[in-house]
Amino acid sequence: MAFIQSFPIYFMLFFLSGFLGCRNTTVQHDNQPVSDSAVQFLDVKEKAYSCFCAGYFFMLESDWENAVINFEKALHCDPSSERIIQHIATCYFQLGKNEKAIDYMKKLADMKPDEFSVRYTLATLYETAGRAREAIEEYEYARRCKTTTLDDIFMADVLYRLANLYMNEGMMEKGVDCYQSMFDRKLVSEPVKIYYEIGKKYFEKNDIKKAVEYFLKAKYADPKVSFTSFYLTLCYDILKDYDNAIKEAHVFLQKEPGNWAMHLALSEIYEKTGNESEHQEETRKTQEILKKNIDAGVRNPQEYFLLCQIYRKQRNINDAISVIESMKLIPLDNETMRDVHFLLANLYYDDQRFDRVEEELRMTLKLDPDFHEANNFLGYLLVENNKNLDEAIELINKALKVQPKNGAYLDSLGWAYYKKAQREGRDDYFVTALRILSEAVHFMEEPDIYDHIGEVYYSLGDWNKAAQAWEKAYAFYSRALNPDTKRVDIKTKLEKIKKLQSVEEKNIMLIEKCRDVEKSIPP
Structure with a gap:
């Protein structure tokens, strides 16, 4: 969280539970649940307390399974114990069983409907479980509960979370109202960060004029925060207010001259305004920064892809290939590695190194057999080289299962049947090819x-x-x-x-x- 401390759920669950001691009673300390035979002589209250103490010691040792077993035994004996219910909810949360934790917190909320900490914890559990509507309802309950000054920091968290939930659900005005409530209750001391957060939310929702309004408020609240200028540049660019976009870009770059993303954005703005010399200059700066970062071993795949794009646009295919080949040396997840091989296939195709194209496409499909772009590309490559036509048709059909109305894929399939007709001297394949190609041009008119x-x-x-x-x-x-x-x-x-x-x-x-x-x- 940008401006207040965000509290994890387990902290609140422990906060709810309190710090407990345990008086002398019959408790096993050998990490085994208390047996029924050992406590059968105790009355119900004593049995509940014994199980509770055993559960508490297991909880202190993070043995959540045994803790919950004993707490549930205690709850069976004393169903109205708020403290036991709190501890069971804690254990189930630690076990990753959020829905079970929610069930117990709902019981506690029924017992203590006006307790701020209970409503806050239940709301946070709902949010963790992805149940936004229920989370909003519970945060609103918490917002209305009576609080003390000790609860203020948690109330700030409630309002922050509630604001984000409302905005993610498209209820922007309600979100802004929550932020405003933080101002009114004097729960925050840095308004710039709240304005910045609101601006980002409006930007993400593509309400650019509102985003500009709040980014400007953030800028006036604290001109030293550079990223307000970054977002203002993007906003003014979208609004085609290029003069202000350029102005904000330069303000940002004065503070962060090595930021390649802003140099790139500025180069694109200059291109739109027809200022070719400045466009080329900003592109050159972007290129230099990216190359320097990559030579230093940066691990951000986006930088490699972008530098490759610049080289490719300059028709400098060998350097583009070299950049992407170097990506293989950094840690990448499977999806990114798949994209690396697929991009290399395209680059080698541009360079007419068709043996490498096939090699890279087969590596792509090894990582993701259902990647339809690669299936079509490899199929078409085989057709163009007039080899493995049956495999080519199988690959293209696999791509068409994903996108049956893709004109390019239909063109590949029709062309495959044409090649097959030529090879095998079958007129029926020519007819099939014509039918498929006529369908392809219906979806995509291409020369x-x-x-x-x-x-x-x-x-x-x-x-x-x-x-x-x-x-x-x-x-x-x-x-x-x-x-x-x-x-x-x-x-x-x-x-x-x-x-x-x-x-x-x-x-x-x-x-x-x-x-x-x-x-x-x-x-």
Whole structure:
């Protein structure tokens, strides 16, 4: 918690329970529960106290299982004991059985409905269990309970937690009201941090104007807190108030000149405003900071991915590969390692090192066999290299099970059947390919798909429809950023069809002339 001490639940449960002594009575000290035979001569109250003491000693030794056994025996003898119920709730919480702990705290709340500590503890248990609505209800109960000055620090925690719960549930005004209540009751001495928290919540909820309002309040309360300027930069950028965004970015960078995230944000703002020289300068600074951090062995994967992105945008593929390869030397979880291999596959594809592409994709799928992007990529790679077509179709179908309407995946599958038709000389596979490719272009109009449709029609001998598909592909490639190679390829195909059609027309005319000549010759 940013501005008050956050108290873990077990602290409050022990706080509730109090510190207990135990008078001389029949208690076993050999870490075994008190047997029924040993206490059968005691009356019910004595038996309850004996079990309670045994449970308490087990609790002091963190033997929660035996503690709860003895406490429940004690509660059976004395069902109205608040102290026993408190201790049982503590034990169940320590055992990770939050729902059982909640059940006992609810019993205690029924017995002591106006007790602040009981309501506070029950609310915190609900929050830990992910039951936000019940937590809000109990925190509101706690908020209304009578408290002493000794409870103030816990009340501050109640209001802080309640504010966050309300805001996470989208009830922003109620959350702000809780924060305001902390001011009114003089429970906090640093308003800047509360304003900052409220601003962050509005930012996360994408209410940017409200976020700006509270970040400005935080800034005026304490101009030395640099991260208000960081968030103000992001807010002004979203609002397209680029002058103020640049101003706040420079305020932040004066205090933290080595913050690559702000240099990156500033470079993007300059790009939006058309200031190319400043954009390049901030990109260079971002790149230098990231490279320095990575050379020093930083373990933040985000920095590696970002530097790779910068190199890739500069078409510096070898350096991009080198950065991502170096990630393999730092500790990574399985999901991040999967992303490393998949990104390397893309980089090696850019570099036309197709053997490495397949290797990295197979490593990706070893870590995550259901990663649909990698299944499609590997399937398409096999198709393009005209090998293992049955495996390729299986991989692409696996990707389509996850995203059945993905035009790119359907294009891969249609192209696989086209290749299979060519290899095996089966016209039915051409028909299958055409059906799948027609479905693909319905979901995603891309020049590559029209190009593939043209190839299928051409193979089926329908030159007119092949030409129509290639003309669409040519038009799309003409609008692309780097269309030259593809456009030349499509133009060559269209010229080939025109020649074929021209030859066909000449042949038809020649045949007709021959028939006319034959008719003019007398029998």
